[in-house]
Amino acid sequence: MSINPIKHIVLGVVLMTMFSCNNTKKEVVxxxxxxxxxxxxxxxxFVFADDWGYGDLGVYGNTEVVTPxxxxxxxxxxxxxxxxxxxxxxxxxxxxxxxxxxxxxxQVHAHFAGNEVNARRNMPNYLNDSLPVYLxxxxxxxxxxxxxxxxxxxxxxxxxxxxxxAPEPKTYGYDETRVxxxxxxxxxxxxxxxxxxxxxxxxxxxxxxxxxxxDETIDFIKENKGKQPMFVNLWLKDPHTPLWPSEEQREDFKxxxxxxxxxxxxxxxxxxxxGRLLESISEMGLDDNxxxxxxxxxxxxxxxxxxxxxxxxxxxxRKVDILQGGVxxxxxxxxxxxxxxxxxxxxxxxxxxxxxxTFADLAETELPKDYSIDGENITSIxxxxxxxxxxxxxxxxxxPKVKTDHWAEGAVRDGDWKLLFNEDINKVELYNISKDxxxxxxxxxxxxxxxxxxxxxxxxxxxxxxx
Numbered sequence: 001m002s003i004n005p006i007k008h009i010v011l012g013v014v015l016m017t018m019f020s021c022n023n024t025k026k027e028v029v030x031x032x033x034x035x036x037x038x039x040x041x042x043x044x045x046f047v048f049a050d051d052w053g054y055g056d057l058g059v060y061g062n063t064e065v066v067t068p069x070x071x072x073x074x075x076x077x078x079x080x081x082x083x084x085x086x087x088x089x090x091x092x093x094x095x096x097x098x099x100x101x102x103x104x105x106x107q108v109h110a111h112f113a114g115n116e117v118n119a120r121r122n123m124p125n126y127l128n129d130s131l132p133v134y135l136x137x138x139x140x141x142x143x144x145x146x147x148x149x150x151x152x153x154x155x156x157x158x159x160x161x162x163x164x165x166a167p168e169p170k171t172y173g174y175d176e177t178r179v180x181x182x183x184x185x186x187x188x189x190x191x192x193x194x195x196x197x198x199x200x201x202x203x204x205x206x207x208x209x210x211x212x213x214x215d216e217t218i219d220f221i222k223e224n225k226g227k228q229p230m231f232v233n234l235w236l237k238d239p240h241t242p243l244w245p246s247e248e249q250r251e252d253f254k255x256x257x258x259x260x261x262x263x264x265x266x267x268x269x270x271x272x273x274x275g276r277l278l279e280s281i282s283e284m285g286l287d288d289n290x291x292x293x294x295x296x297x298x299x300x301x302x303x304x305x306x307x308x309x310x311x312x313x314x315x316x317x318r319k320v321d322i323l324q325g326g327v328x329x330x331x332x333x334x335x336x337x338x339x340x341x342x343x344x345x346x347x348x349x350x351x352x353x354x355x356x357x358t359f360a361d362l363a364e365t366e367l368p369k370d371y372s373i374d375g376e377n378i379t380s381i382x383x384x385x386x387x388x389x390x391x392x393x394x395x396x397x398x399x400p401k402v403k404t405d406h407w408a409e410g411a412v413r414d415g416d417w418k419l420l421f422n423e424d425i426n427k428v429e430l431y432n433i434s435k436d437x438x439x440x441x442x443x444x445x446x447x448x449x450x451x452x453x454x455x456x457x458x459x460x461x462x463x464x465x466x467x
Contacts, residue, residue: 040289041144041229041362041363041364042229042289042290042291042335042362043221043229043230043231043232043286043289043290043291044139044144044229044230044231044232044290044291044293044359044362045217045230045232045234045277045281045290045291045292045293046097046231046232046233046234046293046295046355047234047235047236047274047277047292047293047294047295048094048097048150048151048233048234048235048236048295048296048297049236049238049239049270049294049295049296049297050090050151050235050236050237050238050239050240050296050297051090051239051240051241051296051297051298051299051300051301051306051310051319052238052239052267052270052296052300052329052330053296053299053300053306053310053311053312053313053318053325053329054299054311054312054313054315054325054328054329054330055311055312055313055314055315056239056267056300056310056311056330057070057071057074057330058071059071059074059075059079059332060079060313060330061313062311062313064256064260064264065264065267065268066252066264066267066268066271067267067268067271068271068275069271069272069274069275069278070271070274070275070294070332072275072278073274073278073292073294073332073334074332074334074342075341075342076334076336076341076342077292077332077333077334077335077339077340077341077343078332078333078334078339078340078341078342078343078344078345078381078384079330079331079332079333079343079344079345080331080332080333080344080345080346080348080350080381081328081344081345081346082328082345082346082347082348082349082350082433083295083328083329083330083331083350083351084327084328084329084349084350084351084352084393084413085295085296085297085298085327085329085351085352086102086103086327086351086352086353086393086394086395087103087298087322087327087395087397088298088299088317088318088319088320088321088322088326088327088395088397088406089110089111089297089298089319089320090111090151090153090240090297090298091103091108091110091111091112091127091153091154092104092108092109092110092111093297093298093352094152094153094154094235094297095108095127095154096351096352096353096374097135097233097352097355097356098127098134098135098136098154098172098356099127099131099133099134099135099356100133100135100353100354100355100356100357100373100374100375101353101373101374102353102374102394102395102396102461103396104394104396104465105374105464105465105466106124106127106128107122107123107124107466108123108124108127109121109122109123109396109397109398109399110123110398110399111153112125112126112153112154112155112162113161113162114159114160114161114162115163121398121399122398124155125155125162125163125165125166126154126155126156126162126163126166126167127154127155127172129167129171129172132368132370132371133356133367133368133371134172134173135173135355135356135359135360136148136172136173136174136231136233137172137173138173138356138359138360138363138365138367139173139231139359139360139363140173140174140175140231141173141365142360142363142364142365143228143229143363144228144229144230144231144363145175145176145224145227145228145229145230145231146173146174146175146176146230146231146232147174147175147176147177147217147220147230147231147232147233148169148174148176148177148178148179148232148233148235149177149178149179149213149216149217149220149232149233149234149235150179150180150209150213150233150234150235150236150237151179151180151181151182151235151236151237151240152169152177152179152180152181152182152235153181153182154169154182155167155182155183156168156181156182156183156184157180157181157182157183158183161181162181162182162183164183166182166183167183168182168183168184168185169182169183169184170184176220178213178216180209180237187205187212203244206237206242206243206244207244207245207246207249207269209236209237209238210236210237210238210269210270210272210273210274211269211273213234213235213236213237213273214234214273214274214276214277217232217234217277218276218277218280220232221280221281221284221286222280222284225284225286229363231359231363234277236270238266238267238269238270239263239266239267239270239300239306239310240301241301241303241304241305241306242304243262243263243266243304243305243306245262245265245266245269249265249266249268249269250262250265252264252265252268253265253268257308257309258305259304259305259306259307259308259309260305260308260309262305262309263305263306263308263309263310264309274294278292278334287336288336288337290335290336291333291334291335291338291339291362291382292333292334292335293331293332293333293334294330294331294332295329295330295331295332295352296329296330297329298319298320298326298327298329299312299315299317299318299319299321299325299326299327299328299329300312300318300319300325301318301319302318302319302320306319312324312325312328314438315328315437315438315439316405316438316439316440317405317406317439318405320397320406321404321405321406321408322395322397322406322408322410322411322420323405323406323408323420323439324418324433324437324438324439325405326405326406327395331350333381333382335382338382338383339381339382339384340384343384345381345386347386348378348381348386348387348389349387349389349393349413350378350381350387350389351375351393352375353373353374353375353393354375354376354377354378355375356373356375357373357375357376357377358375358377358378358379361377361379362379362382374391375391376389376390376391389415392412392413392414392454392457392461393412393413393414394410394411394412394457394458394461395408395410395411395412396409396410397409397410400422400424402422402424402425402427407422407425407427408420408421408422408427408429409421409422409423409424410422410458412454412455412457412458412461413433414453414454414457416432416433416434416435417430417431417432417433417447417450417454418430418431418433418439419444419450419451419454419455419458421455421458428444428451429442429444430442430443430444430447430450430451430454431443
């Protein structure tokens, strides 16, 4: 039988075309599946309030303040009673969110101030910007659109409050930023707002800070929804001093003391704008795939209106202290159809150092193996399981005032035990937090072995810190 070469050539072309088409179809399907997989990763919105005490929400037991929106968020999600920040003041707590490290590793011992003050405290003028890992950069590399709106306070902001040469927040991995207490884009130049970087002297801005930060967040979500997953740090100013609510904001609290009227008005206004954010997310159809967290950087202040009105719900100590009232804060998690509604978790011991490894896991990205994280991956709580902590928590405070509640220069918690100490005054306190969350019964004398073990953990950790 004769072979027709032309037929063979045609057949070959057809087969090659079919093979090529099949490959193309497979590639398209694979690409679609990859996009679908990427889109299934949750948006993450982390709302970090400023000086909002553990007892400053109705859902945490406050019967006078009005916080219906955050209370509703808790009813639609899970609230936690043992969430810890890494310091009793703001900058160290915030540094641990971005690095996954206890702040002393980067010599962030107190809030960032003017350069001379920072030098006296043996601090840099801004958070180290040369680390291989930061939370926003991790999310950015994983394909997230990242943003930071609101307070920064990790360096910068202009004299006398911060170094004008400090890196902008975008350096740490944000696509978009608008901040105060930091360098880079702010609301500077807007006709409605003041023209200074440090805006606490402007009454209208102070009354409106929660509104403008939430407005910016809502606009960012609208602009980027459906394009790629989003990560937003929304860091509110409220209820940090100064507090100058308008007469309209005060209205619901007339008849209370001046401090409560002022403080509660600010809390209610911040709650209202968090409610606007939650409602906008729902209206945009993003509820099912958006993880929202509300927390605070430390306990309520012990001065200004906060002194009387700010609540720790009975926890001992306040802002600045590394007692429970200074470092245990609200922590509410909402993720529709994932996180159990109306649940209260009183057993999981959590910390701000846990956020970086947890969010990285949700973003389906691995951290460098040579970058040691102080925190732990707590994604199990998003599966409605309790979390069993395996690493101790440490607090360092270099400026103790021994006649106050911030006498302690160091603290360590491991399991149920928490040790506080000040070697200069030979003072040690030990508490079983599961049995004594209010730190009333010092059992150091009857548990000397536990004291020794916890102090050993502290000493080993201290060796790892910069000299």
